[in-house]
Every structure is written in C-alpha cells, then in structure tokens.
Amino acid sequence: MKVLKFGGTSVGSPERMKNLLDIIDASERQVVVLSAVSGTTNSLVEIGQAYLVGDKTKAASLISALKAKYEIFIKDLFAKPEFLEQGKEVIDYHFSLLSSIANDLFTPVEEKIILAQGELLSTTLYHVYLKEIGVPSVLLPALDFMKTDEDNEPVVDYITSHLIPLLEKSPDNNLFITQGYICRNAFGEIDNLRRGGSDYTASLIGAGIRSEEVQIWTDIDGMHNNDPRIVQGTKPIAQLSFDEAAELAYFGAKILHPQSVFPAQKYKIPVRLLNTMDPQAKGTLITNDSEKNQIKSIAAKDGITAVKINSSRMLLAYGFLRRVFEVFERYKTSIDMITTSEVAVSLTIDDTTHLAEILGELKAFGDVEVDADHTIICVVGDFAADKHGFGSRVLEALKHLPLRMISYGGSNHNLSVLVKTEDKVEALRSLHSRLF
Secondary structure, eight states: EEEEEEOOOTTTTTHHHHGGGTOOOOOOOOEEEEOOOHHHHHHHHHHHHHHHHTTTTHHHHHHHHHHHHHHHHHHOOSHHHHHHHHHHHHHHHHHHHHHHGGGSOHHHHHHHHHHHHHHHHHHHHHHHHHHTOOOOOOOEEGGTTTTTTTTTOOOHHHHHHHHHHHHHHTTTEEEEEEEEEEEEOOOOOOOEEOHHHHHHHHHHHHHHHHEEEEEEESSSOOBSOOOOTTTOOOOOOOOEEEHHHHHHHHTTTTSSSSSTTHHHHTTOOOOOEETTOOOOOOOEESSSSSOOOOOEEEEEEEEEEEEEOOOOTTTTTTTHHHHHHHEEETTTTTOEEEESSSSEEEEEEETTTHHHHHHHTTTTTSSEEEEEEEEEEEEEEEEOTTTHHHHHHHHHHHSSOOOOOEEESSTEEEEEEEEGGGGHHHHHHHHHHHHH
C-alpha cells in the first residue's frame, strides 16, 4: 500500500481537487492524506487570534468571509444538486462550530479545534466528491489513530495498532482519505503536528502501516539544488539520502517538512517528492542510499540570531559548555550552529522568544554579543572525512563576502556558513555558479 500526500495548492481549487484522480490510482490500495485548501489555515489562524484578544466581531467577520469562499468552492466542485446539498451541509457544520466558539472561554484547546477545521473540510468535501462520481472511498478520521505523547512526539505504535484495523474493516475498498496535520495529544484533546505537518502525517502513516512508498505531492517537481525563487537555472535532484533530505529541509528547503523524513527513515520506506502540476516529472527519490562524491544542493534559513560568549573561565574549564547549553534547554530554545575557541563560544538560534531571559543568564559566564538578521547557508552533499576539495570550493565561492561562522565536520552531509541576511542572495547565486 502507498501513502500519497497532497498539499494545500494541490487541493487549492475545485479543478485541482478533481484532477487528483489523474494521479491517484483507484485500482490500487492507497491512503490519501490531504492538507487544508490553500489559504484556509492562514484564515483560521486569524480567526483564532481574533478570539484570543476577545474581538468576537472580527472573528465573526473572518468566519463569514471564509465560509463565503467555501460556498463558491462547492458550487464548482459538485455537479449534482444532491451532492451540492451534502457539500453545503459539510461547510454549515464546520462553520457553525467555528462560530460557536464565541460562546466559550477561549483557551489553547479551542485554538487547536479551530486550526483542525481546514483539513476536516478538505477531506470531507473530497470524500463527497468521490461519491458523486462513483469512486468508492473510505473517510478515515486522523483523530482516531494519530496521537502524540506527553512530549508532543507522535506514537508510531499507536498509529499501527489503531490504523491497521480501520484499513482491514474495508478490504474491498482501495482509497482511504484522511487528514494531514491534525492529531490528538496525550490528554485526548485535538492537537496538531505544527505547520507543514501534513508531510509528517504521511511519513508517520507510512511508518505505521509499513507502506511500500510515501509520495509527497506539491507544486514543484522535487527538491531543487538551490532556491528557484532566487537563483535561475536550478534543477531537481533525482536522488537524496534521508540524512541529506533532512539537512536540506531543516535548513530552509520549503518543499519538505523537516521532521517528515525520520519515521520513513527508521522503517526504510522510500519517500518520493512529486509535482501535482506535472505528474510525469520524475521528482526526487529519498532513500537510505546516497550518491557519493557529489554536492547535492544549497538551502538557506533566515531569521537567525548569533550569540557569542567570551569568557576567560572557559579555558580548560570542565563543564563550561554544558552549563551554557543548559540555559538554552531551560527555555526550550534549540541551537542550530556552534563554533568554539579557547575562550569563546558562538552559536545560533532561530527562536528569540526568550532571548532576553537567556542573555540575562549567559552574562554570568562572561561578555555576551548578539547579532540579529543573519542567514544560515547550508551546502549538502558528500562531505565525509576522507573527501577533499569540496570545502575549499564552497569557501572559494564566498571569499568576497564576510562570514560570521563556519560549521564543518559535524555531519558527513553538511557544510554551513552564517552570513548577514542582506548577503543571502549573493551567497546563493555565487555558490550556485561555483558548485553547479
């Protein structure tokens, strides 16, 4: 059985939703994971924010505007009056639920309920559409099998034990439609896998049922060797290892959710990145195998803040770095890059929510410097210790730009540099010209 995930742009219009059957093979057993219709989650976030500040009038206006878009959507999706009526009942139910939240005390629980409505709408409407055209399908609520633990980590064994029986209940059906992104947490409340989590859902389902392949369908033909929005002449990468794909996703390649490769990697399930707009394109295949002696791709991660701690007490001091890292751990702030010298340590973070508190504690160790508005440029390929020449090619391409930090050797697949965000475009283009 294969798992196929379609992103928001792939279901972003009635025409695109109808065209999914050009890709989905109704003669094969498949789990189809759908995101919310493009733009819906952003609107739901706005509705939640309005409720959060107590502006129920604005929330009602936003709900009304989004419902109007769906009323137009279903008129183009359904051809037969009885199925148009079913579609109307679907949107009436979900938008009534959104409106009813105005009567409740607004908490994070209600916020998560709001955010879940996008995927519930898209999957239910698609299920009704398949009924209209006579294609059998089963609608599987992700809330029945997708669960996270106390640390907000998905529980693959739970997915296996709850999803497989649901699939076995319908042995004569080939298509199973379910929601990406949404789940239940350890308390049984509606929750989610964070933005971009539909990729994660697909990978988790693939791991849970040990599928033969996970396909991620988006609006671009695979992962490219640079950012096509900035650099001309980029090309899709035919094959990546799981480690290479994870590095690229984490450091800015938007086509893939950073965590989504790990469940598939653990259970050795191939992941294929494909283009809904060009189904014949080969896309990118992600497996355990890696093509050697190659630089694969370049990615960039914006919004980076560099923190440097200078301290003479660091020299030969046992446990100094541990105490520094514990500060970031207390504030649940992850570190991207790190470099050290005898008396200083530099590191980067992308979440500045608790920066003031972190800096307050770090000053106990020594002088602290902060540089905002930086970008990590990540070059991914075969950087194993026995290779030579690749590192010099990367630095040669950037010799005309000031580099704030360089990270090399922490991974066999990654060389990263930190530059000012104002130098990002030049860095990407220069690297592309030199490396490809």
